[in-house]
Amino acid sequence: xxxxxxxxxxxxxxxxxxxxxxxxxxxxxxxxxxxxxxxxxxxxxxxxxxxxxxxxxxxxxxxxxxxxxxxxxxxxxxxxxxxxxxxxxxxxxxxxxxxxxxxxxxxxxxxxxxxxxxxxxxxxxxxxxxxxxxxxxxxxxxxxxxxxxxxxxxxxxxxxxxxxxxxxxxxxxxxxxxxxxxxxxxxxxxxxxxxxxxxxxxxxxxxxxxxxxxxxxxxxxxxxxxxxxxxxxxxxxxxxxxxxxxxxxxxxxxxxxxxxxxxxxxxxxxxxxxxxxxxxxxxxxxxxxxxxxxxxxx
Amino acid sequence: xxxxxxxxxxxxxxxxxxxxxxxxxxxxxxxxxxxxxxxxxxxxxxxxxxxxxxxxxxxxxxxxxxxxxxxxxxxxxxxxxxxxxxxxxxxxxxxxxxxxxxxxxxxxxxxxxxxxxxxxxxxxxxxxxxxxxxxxxxxxxxxxxxxxxxxxxxxxxxxxxxxxxxxxxxxxxxxxxxxxxxxxxxxxxxxxxxxxxxxxxxxxxxxxxxxxxxxxxxxxxxxxxxxxxxxxxxxxxxxxxxxxxxxxxxxxxxxxxxxxxxxxxxxxxxxxxxxxxxxxxxxxxxxxxxxxxxxxxx
Numbered sequence: 001x002x003x004x005x006x007x008x009x010x011x012x013x014x015x016x017x018x019x020x021x022x023x024x025x026x027x028x029x030x031x032x033x034x035x036x037x038x039x040x041x042x043x044x045x046x047x048x049x050x051x052x053x054x055x056x057x058x059x060x061x062x063x064x065x066x067x068x069x070x071x072x073x074x075x076x077x078x079x080x081x082x083x084x085x086x087x088x089x090x091x092x093x094x095x096x097x098x099x100x101x102x103x104x105x106x107x108x109x110x111x112x113x114x115x116x117x118x119x120x121x122x123x124x125x126x127x128x129x130x131x132x133x134x135x136x137x138x139x140x141x142x143x144x145x146x147x148x149x150x151x152x153x154x155x156x157x158x159x160x161x162x163x164x165x166x167x168x169x170x171x172x173x174x175x176x177x178x179x180x181x182x183x184x185x186x187x188x189x190x191x192x193x194x195x196x197x198x199x200x201x202x203x204x205x206x207x208x209x210x211x212x213x214x215x216x217x218x219x220x221x222x223x224x225x226x227x228x229x230x231x232x233x234x235x236x237x238x239x240x241x242x243x244x245x246x247x248x249x250x251x252x253x254x255x256x257x258x259x260x261x262x263x264x265x266x267x268x269x270x271x272x273x274x275x276x277x278x279x280x281x282x283x284x285x286x287x288x289x290x291x292x293x294x295x296x297x298x
Numbered sequence: 299x300x301x302x303x304x305x306x307x308x309x310x311x312x313x314x315x316x317x318x319x320x321x322x323x324x325x326x327x328x329x330x331x332x333x334x335x336x337x338x339x340x341x342x343x344x345x346x347x348x349x350x351x352x353x354x355x356x357x358x359x360x361x362x363x364x365x366x367x368x369x370x371x372x373x374x375x376x377x378x379x380x381x382x383x384x385x386x387x388x389x390x391x392x393x394x395x396x397x398x399x400x401x402x403x404x405x406x407x408x409x410x411x412x413x414x415x416x417x418x419x420x421x422x423x424x425x426x427x428x429x430x431x432x433x434x435x436x437x438x439x440x441x442x443x444x445x446x447x448x449x450x451x452x453x454x455x456x457x458x459x460x461x462x463x464x465x466x467x468x469x470x471x472x473x474x475x476x477x478x479x480x481x482x483x484x485x486x487x488x489x490x491x492x493x494x495x496x497x498x499x500x501x502x503x504x505x506x507x508x509x510x511x512x513x514x515x516x517x518x519x520x521x522x523x524x525x526x527x528x529x530x531x532x533x534x535x536x537x538x539x540x541x542x543x544x545x546x547x548x549x550x551x552x553x554x555x556x557x558x559x560x561x562x563x564x565x566x567x568x569x570x571x572x573x574x575x576x577x578x579x580x581x582x583x584x585x586x587x588x589x590x591x592x593x594x595x596x
Binding site for chain 2: 004006034036052096097181188241242245259260261262263264266267268269270273274276277278280281282283284285286290291292293294295296
């Protein structure tokens with residue numbers, strides 16, 4: 001059975017096309033991986049890459065990409081709106097097929113160690129790869145950003161997992177982790193009142209007392225004169241897409257507002273949508289082995 | 299891009315395991331095809347086989363299977379509850395991936411011609427492969443069964459599309475066709491009153507004035523003391539699974555009955571379930587290219 005891992009590295013360059021292509025080429029050239037997507041944001045000055053491949057292929061590709069990233073990006077002159085702690089800012093590994101989370105955690109450890117030793121970069125393991133609970137949340141790990149790490153790294157709680165105990169001035173630091181696939185799912189409301197979208201977002205998200213694996217915020221879609229609850233579902237297996245959707249629908253009712261549509265941004269695992277079909281159709285004893293396409297490829 | 303066709307031949311032997319295995323082996327041995335499933339019914343005295351493969355592979359496999367079927371089955375002594383017109387009773391081809399219906403119709407023609415000429419069997423093309431509207435419906439083509447075809451074949455309307463104008467006494471006749479995938483979908487009701495299930499089945503199905511591509515009947519599930527509307531959705535692209543489901547739910551209400559579950563029998567194309575997720579989540583602008591698994595395999 002073929003094992004497939006997904007890797008979604010983010011690096012701190014979103015403006016210089018030549019540099020971006022040079023870095024991405026390192027993935028294109030690696031055997032055993034397939035580049036699925038990459039998108040650069042000029043305001044963020046940052047690029048998000050998505051590739052998949054065998055465990056070995058993904059390991060080679062990310063090390064090769066790290067090399068090009070550290071050669072081409074200098075954090076001493078980097079500016080951008082998105083929080084970042086290094087040139088190769090964050091490297092999550094996601095189990096996709098016939099791979100356990102445990103294997104992705106081991107992969108994160110091997111890759112983190114190499115980034116630390118080969119490129120002289122302090123590396124922090126996060127999410128499921130975190131060695132201590134306080135390093136699970138990426139936002140907490142990255143707090144203070146590149147500039148703040150020169151002090152932060154000296155605190156005993158923030159000794160890196162791999163690499164030197166000193167920020168690399170050019171490359172900064174890096175976060176390497178393992179996590180379940182993230183689903184970006186937005187629900188559109190037929191109101192242009194941003195307060196309503198924001199209030200619903202606060203109710204549905206974890207920090208507001210809502211669903212455990214939902215991050216959410218209210219957003220205006222000005223061109224359509226409507227608003228949106230924009231979400232990251234960080235564990236669709238435990239907090240199903242339909243559950244967040246139905247909760248928003250219910251909360252919208254108190255304002256006399258209805259849901260006019262929803263959207264998935266980027267990729268979504270088949271299972272996340274299957275769970276919705278199974279819920280609404282009240283399917284009993286359904287196995288994903290019954291999906292024709294699954295049988296074709298396995 | 300790899301082209302994949304599905305073939306679901308039915309042959310008239312469901313009791314003699316040795317014969318059944320001998321016939322199925324012809325598929326197992328053919329390169330370029332994959333046997334997905336086969337199940338025999340003793341009362342029906344009939345076996346349903348599902349295999350997929352390239353257009354060339356599927357063509358070779360079914361001709362090889364036909365040879366073994368005609369060698370091992372003698373219609374002169376065949377008895378069974380299910381209607382049948384020949385040893386190799388019915389051969390539908392279904393487009394699965396990167397294959398058009400047109401290609402499946404051409405395949406049905408090539409296979410029909412070979413079965414007619416090589417094995418001296420009258421062949422009728424049905425469903426999308428039918429050359430005249432009156433031969434679309436398999437039930438109409440098969441009417442009269444093996445025994446009745448000795449007369450039926452003499453009628454000008456029932457001259458075969460390929461092969462001799464005379465029933466082969468040992469092998470009978472065969473129906474070869476092309477069709478979209480069929481979804482077997484059952485909806486369970488919390489009543490043991492079979493009349494309610496039957497009435498709802500009559501309302502939802504095409505011949506009763508219901509949905510165009512639904513065949514339905516009421517069934518008792520005695521072990522669970524409930525009933526079921528058992529359906530064949532013969533074109534899930536045009537009559538979506540959720541539409542049949544919601545109609546049954548609505549009609550059940552008038553009896554104070556609710557839906558307690560549903561089930562998919564056998565295989566279902568991913569798209570049929572995706573359509574349900576898209577409907578209930580009100581998804582806008584969703585492309586199946588956003589499904590992670592699709593990107594892995596293509």
